[in-house]
Amino acid sequence: MNTPGSKQPSWFPRPPSWLSRPILVLALIIMSFVQYPSDHPFPIQNLPYGVFSTDTQPATRPGVAIGDFILDLAALSQTEHWAKSPVKASIFQTANLDAFVALEPEDWAAFRAFLTSILSPSSPLKANADAVLVPRTAASTHLHLPINIGDYTDFYASYEHAFNAGVLIRGPANALQPNWKHLPVGYHGRASSIVVSGTPFHRPTGQILDKPTDKQPIFAPCRKLDYELETAFVGRKHIFGMVLMNDWSARDIQTWEYVPLGPFLSKNFCTTIAPWIVTPAALEPFKVKQYEHDPALLPYLDDPEGYNYAVPLHLEIKTAESEAYSHVSTSSMQHTYYTFAQMIAHHSATGCNLRPSDMMGSGTLSAPGNSDAPNDGALGSLLERSRLGREPFELNEGRKDMTWLRDGDSVRITGVAKGEGYSIGFGECEGTVLPAWAGA
Structure with a gap:
């Protein structure tokens, strides 16, 4: 999607354009006896x-x-x-x-x-x-963790991320798989590996190829550890609320294992969520119209009143050598080609009995680039940011060759939407990479 005044990163071909039309909602300014500054992320208008x-x-x-x-x-x-x-x-x-x-x-x-x-x-x-x-x-x-998560599904619903990743892996002519614009692609994740913000995790170990041309794998710690800037929602027929999410990904394990059934060990070791569930009622003023679908979706996915939320999402990295976080990316919750309602409709179309405390992720949310930072400030993964690790970038003075996450690195995701005289925040979604288990 290209929004007015923005463009795709220069190293990606320009995809088709859609306009995101804002839905204006007036919010009453209400107050509480609990005192806080006007820009506090948890005002009475939020109540997560x-x-x-x-x-x-x-x-x-x-x-x-x-x-x-x-x-x-x-x-x-x-x-x-x-x-x-x-x-x-x-x-x-x-x-x-x-x-x-x-x-x-x-x-x-x-x-x-x-x-x-x-x-x-x-x-x-x-x-x-x-x-x-x-x-x-x-x-x-x-x-x-705010709920006892029974099942967890992660979608792949950002056009920008899917297109960008596809260009890097298959080239611009085949960036999107034939099914992508017809259904919300997803995979069944591992609920037992979901942890609350602040929980460190060990670098995963699995089968990888030592060199890209190898035919025989080795068993070794992941060398291409990535983050995924996401949101997730809780609900069955109706959405109870949304949280920030980081679906950590082992890209080298994923590359070797994903054919023919998709992600497995590359995604099951850790998924971090923020501790606060923000409700749709709090986000009502930040609705934006959903993407226009070309080709048209099948009738069971019709959502004529569909919407997303214009909530800026920021991702930062603090390296083991640094005391401070460095800003890496700013995207938005609105960059999903499919609405949450469409994800639920597709997930349950076969008769799948969704339960109230199931969690569903949006998939990595990348935004269109802009003229000030055409190559960096809008991408939701290191896979895109470093172009599959082929082009290191400068994170800060201490790390000028950033490609993948290293031991000791911390990643923090935050999201705050600015209203008229108040803000709606999601808290922090933060995790730190520990070395692989000894002997791995």
């Missing part, structure tokens, strides 16, 4: 859900981020303030958000209205808020 624990109360429990605090929903459910809640207290007296995610959209909407009221400046909760507000950034507060 997560799961946390503390040193003094190690049991995990659901909460909502508001400013620099977490509203402890388990604690709140045991107070007199819960009398006006449209949701039973037992829903949040659990270790995760599964029971709440399993409810219906009208329940989510009613509870969001309750939260907005209970956190408003005139709320009676203000008098004893210390009993239910936990410092979010304190060392004694720990964030966990």
